[in-house]
Amino acid sequence: MLTQSIYQRFMEMLTPFFGIFTSFILFYYRKDFNRSNLYLALFFLCSNLIVLVYFGLHFSKSPFWEGVFFVNFMPLSFVIGPLLFYYVKYAVAENKNITPKDYLHLFPAVVVILYSLPYTTLPFSKKVEIAHHIQAVTQDYDFSISFFSLKKMLFIRPLHLFIYCVLSWGYFKQTTKKRLASVGVLPTHHSMIQKWIYSLIGLQSFIASYCLLDSYADFILNDYQGIINQKNYFRFLGVAFSLQNVILFLFPKILFDTISYPDASLARNRATQLKKGNAVEINQNITTLLDKYMVACPFILPGFNLSKMALDLQVSERILSNYFNTELKISFSEWKNNQRIDYACKLIEEGKATKLTVEGISQNVGFSSRSKFIDAFKERKGVVPSTYIKQFS
Template sequence: MSHLEILAPVFGIFTSFILLYYLSSLNRSNIFLALFFLCCNLVVMVYFGLHYSKMEFWEGICFVHFLPLSFLLGPTLFYYVKHTVSENKSFSWTDALHLIPAIFVGFATLPFTLLPLEVKTQMAHQIVNFTEDYSLNFNWVTFEQLLYGRSIHVILYACLSVGYFFWNKQMLLKKYGSIPSNHPIIQRWFFTLITLQVIIASTSLGHMITLYFKPVYFLGISSLSIFSEEHFFRICGGGFFIQNFFLFLFPNILYGNISYSLDLDSASTFQKIKSSFAKQVKALENTSEFELQLVQYLTDAPFIKKDFTLSQMSFDLKIPERNLSAYFNNDLNKTFGEWKNDQRIEYVVKLIEEGHAKVYTIEALSAEAGFQSRSKFIDAFKSRQGVTPSAFIKSKKPSTN
């Protein structure tokens, strides 16, 4: 790793702050994506300071102080996956339990972190450059165990994230009968992140094993060669660099529209990227101005799309989800789901009054308005109009007398 290669994690840290500062208001899952990228790139910075800076001061600083950071990679990745695909966007006390390993490591390493800097620097320089003996004792665990543990921890969270993703997919199918239209691109993006983390963590684990166990041969190639220090740092550094680069191959991810994509299947790549750019986010400071904007927005009936959500509406209007939600709950005294069904039923009523019921069946009207099933449509219609769709259609037919 040359000194120029340190620019990759610096660029990654800069990208993290873009996500956190500018784009998190459009989609709050970007907060966890930013924290995940920040942790990843800080880990690379620590590797550089410890093994390539050749400065004893940075060796002392990077040796142990950032170990808890390694145990935040898995939780922030899981938080990001969960917060993106789950309907429940709140951060609960059970989510906080995932931080326990990082907190434990922080307390476990206190005996070392509280030592004078010159003592830590001397110990770190000796271990890194000469002995490679990581059996340093902390509270309850050794340094060697933590180095093994951090790789295993990331791999376990990668498996947990994949499991949660597919479990949530089944829940959506069971509840709504379909999944978001851009589910494939979200899956590709998640699996790209997760695969890179598994490769990096597995290489790190393999490198640690070669330090303390006899070499194993694969097709005549020694594990010492496969998991050499040079290969280890190249794969880890390269993996994190590729991760930063891949983010720009998913513009919908980088620019905020991750929950549901626009209907751009026939559009050019340039149009897709252009539509994904987040414009200036604004709060609902002027309700009357927003309502005028809302009337114009509703002229195209975006609510009849089956995957129309608060996230999509937020992206289209460039207004944070929390502000839209507050408008529905406080100004209209209803949830977004109730408001959406109101719009859909009004849309169907208009179709019926214009005579379209002659060519539409109840099932067709339901699908046209964006409902997932005939029964949900009938329930929503009856609760708002007081009669079933069939009875309403019948009442609109001209009298034969």
């Protein structure tokens, strides 16, 4: 029984750490694409820190962790909604810059920081005493900190998040409608972006609604059992936030490519060109762009793909993919492998790879594994890399 309890605690604690790890994946891939990943990563980081707070308060059974997490992390709850809105805005808006006006969305979080000061400035021993008394003894959250009681703050918190879910959904719908009216077409990956954003907003709306109903039952109706007993209530929230992490992995292009709407003026020009039937002119323009782009050998970067190339060239993925299929008569994936193999051959022929193993060469030209490099090399050159190296030894 004790082993089962320890295992359950371990799994519950593993949940937020998995989410925090996910946020670092988003941070890592942000640098190669655009800044919308920054807001998404911060959103996931704050969400999973909240789960960690739930664990520390309600499952750790430790007065120390109760003192650490009680009220101190309250401002994070008022940051999640604005970060969700920033992510949606940065992903789909025509103007992708955060304006000074946008920082007003963080005003509630600043107010909560000021509200919490009388508690956060207390000696830690006093914090532990107050937190443990409320969490483990009385379960009475009618605790006046400054402006009003903690009970009211816990009621406002999910309401604030729900308002931002509605705001984010409305912004996405309005921006999509405006783009369709001004450009005439939506990006090819619009459907995927819509499913992802709706999934994110839908799950957060569900979490906010559930917390709001429970807070209403607990604090307004004075039914302290709430909808569900407290332990299961926080487990349920932990599962909901964990589901958010899992859903992200069902959208690998969001996780690794940070797909967003391209610049509207560029999309408008491309749409006009396509309507006029200037396919030859478009392909010529891409050829010119490609000649300049290839000087830096971007294809040797591990994260290089069609999305990255389209973003760099400021061309939609659909048009770029069509260029490879119709103009070059080859898929992008085949073109990329050919470029990498030709670059590897150049290194070998110029004697720059004498001190590198086959695996070392594969990494230097952008392949994720030695086996993929060997297969692609043999398909391109008819021999394996080691045989080719011997010819130039």
